[in-house]
Amino acid sequence: MPTRRSLSLDLAPADQTATDPVCGMSVETTTPRGGTHSHNGTIYYFCSDGCRRKFAADADKYLSGGHQPMTAEPPIVAPVPGARYVCPMDPDVVSDRPGACPKCGMALEPDVPSDSDAPDPEQRDMTRRLIVGVVLGVPLLILAMTDMFVPSQPLAAAIGERLLVVQAVLATPIVVWCGWPLLVRAWNSVRAISPNMFTLIGLGVGVAYVYSLVALALVLSGTHLVHSLGQHELEPFFESAAWVVILVLVGQVLELRARTRTGDAVRKLVRLTPKTARVILSDGREEDRPLEMVHPGDVVRVRPGEYVPVDGTVRDGTTTVDESSLTGEPTPVPKTAAAAVMAGTVNGSGSITVTVARVGGETVLAQVIHLVGIAQRSRIPIQRLVDHVSAWFVPAVVLIAAATFAGWLWFGPPESRLVYAVVCSVSVLVIACPCALGLATPMALVVGIGRAAGQGVLFRDAAALERLGSVDAVVFDKTGTLTVGRPKILSSTIDDAALVLAASVEQASEHPLATAIVKHATEERRLTLRPAQNVQATAGQGVRGTVDNRVVLAGNLAYLQANGLSIGKEGEALSPNLPSTGTIVYVAIDGKYEGYFVVGDELRPESAAAVASLTEAGIRVVMLTGDRKAAAEAMAKQVGIHEVIAETLPADKYKAIEKLKAEGRVVAMVGDGINDAPALAAADVGIALGTGTDVAVTAAGVTLVRPDLRGVVAARELSRATIRSIRQNLGLAFVYNVLAIPVAAGLLVPFGGSLIGPVWAAAAMSLSSVSVILNSLRPTRPSAPATTFRTSPPATTAG
Structure with missing residues (x-):
């Protein structure tokens, strides 16, 4: 009986999950990050210490439904029944509905990729908000900068205080509507006691906008205002709050586009499986059915040029199959009766019928897709260091911003100390946004693992x-x-009677040597094998079993000796003269040595x-x-x-x-x-x-x-390139923050420098994120031809 040589990936079942009663997130019960709490004899699991403490303080409040799960704005997409949504940057955050991660604020993604070409809903939503922000932000910036670029301030003189009202009118929809997802995520991060990049953005935008509203109210109430930073403390800067939002949205859109690009290879794999299969019914008729209605044991027809819809074995027909989508091997593989075929591969010029073995999520292709998704969302040890640093980074930045505010308020120029304090503290909050630090590892991993999957x-x-x-x-x-794992018999001293018994026992083994013995008996000597009972294989040694009440042993010399058998003087005399490149399989029946096979294989x-x-x-x-x-x-x-x-x-x-x-x-x-x-x-x-x-x-x-050992070399090189990209990303992020935070705090001002302001801080922050994204995408340019995926179905030939 031939061994099964097709790829089969056994996936371990997912750990059991429970719902955090405070925030509504899914929590792995085996390793709950926030620990557990027992209430009225029931154990509850938590995603964070903050949620556990809140529950312990007032459990009845949360069990009675008097809480709101931590989600962002209403879901942009409708939930898919049965789907689980995972944070792309933290695989421990799992939910049964779409929304925003309460820890990092990123949109949760389904754990199973879709083959849809439709734009990402979050990307579309963020793009729409960005467009509205730019349309309102450009005139806002022009009005705000008119004093700087237009001599004698004619516009300000003509409009007066109404100029500030116009700025407020333009800035408010940008901050409130365009920046709503950012502000909600900032609030959620505070509620979850999980500070992140949106915490800093929310604080920066909120402080700048509220300060500007207060300044505007004072101006409208009669307080004199001069549009100059150095002449009066009360100067709104609506444009700063608005353009921080706009520039963060630019970074979000670029990041979403990059994530879409990294998933292209997996989406192409998803598209390889057709939605229907042509099933041959019991009365001989053929009918196209959705894959959901196809089951193991059914027989399907695959016509020339069609994608194979299922995993199975060829029942009738002869063809060649292009398996490059899964193995990367460009040469079509011949297929005859009993040969294995896999879903997602392309049938050549012959029409074949296939007995279904696996369909849908059980196929090799589906398991490959699932494995790639798991790997892309998993974490590497270096990420633990990043997580540890990030946990302290945001509180540290808030403290630095507070110290900056207090320092300028105490030591700044008397006539403008409040303005300096607000501008510098907001700039620190914005420029130190750790989005580049958070993206450094996950972006490189997603790109590297996706590229590896494309190369088999x-x-x-x-x-x-x-x-x-x-x-x-x-x-x-x-x-x-x-x-190659397809050894053949080079020589043998076994007669037909003993060969039948030995091959009958070996047919229960998947070992290549067993396959060679079985083929030698059934194909070369045309012998009929018999059922074997009580077959026991000892890995790396041999196999024993009973055939027609006769005990058969086949294996190496140590295996026979361990079973109390000897090959005798004749066998020992022959051993030194055996071919050096062959493997010897000794055979004994009913305790008597019968002879040996010399099995050879090719490199x-x-x-x-x-x-x-x-x-x-x-x-x-x-x-x-x-x-x-x-x-x-x-x-x-x-x-x-x-x-x-x-x-x-x-x-x-x-x-x-x-x-x-x-x-x-x-x-x-x-x-x-x-x-x-x-x-x-x-x-x-x-x-x-x-x-x-x-x-x-x-x-x-x-x-x-693909069974090509050059893949070991390619995988090692790709691993080194990915880790190098991660280290470069982390270096960029850390160096950026070390240099940028003191500058944003106004350290250069006493030495003749100038303030950079919140707008330029936001631009610098976005630039750091873009540099990390571009550096992560750089290794996707292959140094050698990689697997080419088909993005549209091949032409179908009727037959």
Whole structure:
């Protein structure tokens, strides 16, 4: 029976969640960030300490519904039933409805991407607010700057105090309507005791606008006003409050567009699966049905040029299938009866029928999309440092702004100290907005993981991407990893009767050597296999079972010896003369040695190139295999590996990885079999071939969808580029704040400099965010051709 060689990704079930009774957010019950509180015998879970303290102080208030969940403005989009919404910058924030994250203020995104080409609703809403803000803000800025650029102030002299009223009329809709999402998010951050970038923006805009309203009221009540910063304390600056909002909206729109761009690759993957399938009914008729009505066991027809709608096996027909959308391999793969096909791939020139195995969210393509989404939202260890700094950063900035206000109010020029105090403190709040710091890591991760998925490299989480960049030792399994995994029988001393029994037991195993023995019996010798009972496989050693009441053992020499069997003097005499590149499988029946197979495999054509690239990069390369030493060393010599650890059991492979780690090495293990799973899990980074067993893929942090070992080199380079981008982003953000905050506080004024003002502070803040976004997007320019996705269905040929 042939082994299953298609990619299968087993996803662990999501942790149980509960609703925070204070804010309404979903909380993982296994690791609630805010802890728990017991009330009347019921345990409640919280997203933050603030929510827990509020609940503990007045639990009945929140349980009776006397609270309002922390959301921003009414949801821009209608909730999707059953969908979960996740913060793009903090995967711990989960909700069952769209809205704004109470921690960072960003719009929550569905955890399953959509294939819709419609504009992002939040981006459309922010763009509309930005356009209105610019339309009202430009004349506001002209009116505010007229004293600076027009001699003798003719406009101010003609209009008088009404000029300020016009400014207030223009500024108010900008602050109140255009800036409403920003102000609501600022308020939510205060309620959640989770200060963020919107906290500073809200404080800055609020202080500037309220101060300007007070100044305007005093002017209208008869207080004389001179439009000069140095001649009077009372001078409104509506334009500053308004343009801070406008420039923050510019940054938000650019950020949303960048996030849309980073999700393009995943959306293209989503579009690969057609919405319907042509089902062959029991009476022979064919009917197009929505995928929701197609079930495992159904038979569907895939016509030439169509996308394959399901995972399954070919029942009838011969064709070639373009699998580049999933594997990146440009060469179409021949498909005949019993061959596996995957959803999202493209049928060639032949019409085939397919027996459905998986459909919808169970397909390989759907699981790939899900994995990419999880990885893009996961966090890397370096992000913990950023979170820790951010938690202290906003309160520190507020204190600096307060100190700046007090300092200018106390030490500033007597005639304008209040104006200086307000301008400088607002400028500090605005320019120190930590949006660049918050974007530094997530933007680079989303870009890097999305690009990797387009090249057939799947990261299970962001931590694997970070660790891979620092790997300095790569350990390769041999069979199925360095080799193609399709071994064949080179020689045999087994007669047909014993071969039937051995192959009947081996057909229950997924190991490539077992596949070779089964094919040798059924295809080359045309033998009929029999049912086997009580089959027990020992990973890395062999298999035993019962066929026709006869006990059959097949495995390596150590396996037979562990079962109290000997190959005898004849077998021992033959062993030294066996081919050096073959793997020996000994067979015993009813306690009697029957003979052996010599099973050989061929190298993957790219193995030597991958090993050479790693060696040139200074990486220590090791072969780790359960095969006999002579065969392993002969194979290693062909690929250029100089360090071989052979004749290992799965436990030995685990110990070998631990030994390398104990030497101070950062180890990546590359494998594909069940016997590789312990080593894959033990390594700093486990890399599994997608054509390998489910156990291996599940144990690994990285999966190569295409069985091309050059993907190891590409994944490491991409990891290093992504981490380099993160460090550059963090450097930009930290240096910007270190230099900008003192300047905004007016440090240059005593030395002959000038105030930068809230408007220029907002411009500088937006520029820092844009620089981080552009730097994150820069690695998406591939150095080598990447997978090309089809964005429209191929032409369909009737047939």
